[in-house]
Each structure stands twice: as structure tokens, then as C-alpha cells.
Amino acid sequence: MNPSCGRCGTIVYPTEKVNCLDKYWHKGCFSCEICKMTLNMKNYKGFEKRPYCNAHYPKTNFTCVADTPENLRLKQQSKMQSQVQYKEEFEKNKGKGFSAVADTPEMQRIKKTQDHISNIKYHEEFEKNRMGGEIPSPQPNSPNPVFQQPHQPPAASKNYSYQPAAAPGPVRQAAAAPPPSSGKRYQAVYDYAAADEDEVGFLEGDVIVDAQVIDEGWMYGRVERTGQQGMLPANYVEAI
Numbered sequence: 001m002n003p004s005c006g007r008c009g010t011i012v013y014p015t016e017k018v019n020c021l022d023k024y025w026h027k028g029c030f031s032c033e034i035c036k037m038t039l040n041m042k043n044y045k046g047f048e049k050r051p052y053c054n055a056h057y058p059k060t061n062f063t064c065v066a067d068t069p070e071n072l073r074l075k076q077q078s079k080m081q082s083q084v085q086y087k088e089e090f091e092k093n094k095g096k097g098f099s100a101v102a103d104t105p106e107m108q109r110i111k112k113t114q115d116h117i118s119n120i121k122y123h124e125e126f127e128k129n130r131m132g133g134e135i136p137s138p139q140p141n142s143p144n145p146v147f148q149q150p151h152q153p154p155a156a157s158k159n160y161s162y163q164p165a166a167a168p169g170p171v172r173q174a175a176a177a178p179p180p181s182s183g184k185r186y187q188a189v190y191d192y193a194a195a196d197e198d199e200v201g202f203l204e205g206d207v208i209v210d211a212q213v214i215d216e217g218w219m220y221g222r223v224e225r226t227g228q229q230g231m232l233p234a235n236y237v238e239a240i
Helices: 069-096 103-132
Strands: 017-020 023-026 045-047 050-052 184-188 207-215 217-225 230-235 237-239
Touching: 207 230
Parallel strands: none
Antiparallel strands: 017 023, 045 050, 184 207, 184 237, 207 217, 217 230
């Protein structure tokens, strides 16, 4: 049985049949939907099973999807599926001994406070260990002994950033009486600030006269520039 034409609906005979776009057409009926220009198998363009010429071929443009009841139903269904999947994942991880904590501003504040307190305690322990953890005992010959606490920086200028402790200086014995002059001369290669009453401070380049080694790492001498004399570290000077 001969098929009917996709345009006019009449019977299409084999001699004038065009098979295209899943339909049969008369050669004269196979034309553009807009301008009716006759087309062939080389110059046609199909859209929704309809022939078009190159000039009138529909352009595919993006369109907004209306919030129809069907689309709203699909949207709600997708949302419910997401919630079901979330609950399944939550129940699966529930017994693993941990739970995610939301990083809220309040949690950030608490975390910052805990880090601050921990940093303060660390530096207190560090200073206590560095100072020996004990209050120095008073001198027996002092008329008014005063117990001094280990030096702490002022509260207003505390800096809790970590700074490595300076290397401990050489241990020396308490100076007794000034030793006799030996006539040796030394020159300071570093600046040194006196830490005790029996020590003497000097600047780089100062000349130390009447110097004599007392024990390992310490000597006794007089700073030629200032005239002060006392104990000084031997590794801060060199012989001249």
C-alpha cells in the first residue's frame, strides 16, 4: 500500500516519493515550512520532523522554565530525595565516634580564647623553668633582706608570641677581692651590659687593662675608657 504525503496527505507513488524525516513526501511538497521553497536531500534542515531552508531554520534559544504544578512537584520530590540521602549518610556515620561541629562565630571565639589561655600557661611554665622555679634567697650580710620575685614584664606590654630563650651564659663563681694586676690588655669584640654588681659593662672596641683570668669563662679587669673594674666574660674580649 502506498503511503500518504507528509504535507498534503494524499497518496505518494514510488516515482515521486521522497523519504525523509521519518515521512514520505511528494517532491513538490518537500518544501520549507516558512517560505515554501522546494528542497532536496542536500539543502534541507530538519526540525521537529519538519523541513526548513537554511534561512528559516529555527534558532535554539534558552527559555525560562515556568513554575508549573508539574515542575513544582518534581522540585519538591528532588528536595525530599536529597533529605533522605542526607539522613542515610548521617545515620551511617553516627556511630563512628565523631560529629561535625559548625564553625560559627561563637565557636571561633571560644577556640581563640582557649588558644590564648594555653599560650599564656605555656609561657608561664617556660619562664618558671628558665628562672629555676625558686625565689632567690636573701644575702646574709644584707641589713634589710628583700625577697624579689622573678622578673616579669609589665602586664600592659606582655607579648605572648614565642621567642626562643637566650643561651645561658657561662657559670661563674662569686668574685672575692680584686686580683693583683698582671698587666695584660684585651679589647672588647662585643658590647656587654653588667648583670650583677660585681660585673663591669663595656662597648665593642673598649680596651680592658690589668686583666686576669679568674675561672673558666670569666676574668677580672678594668675598662680603660670608663675606669670601672670588675668581672667580665672572657669570650667577649680578645688579647691585644
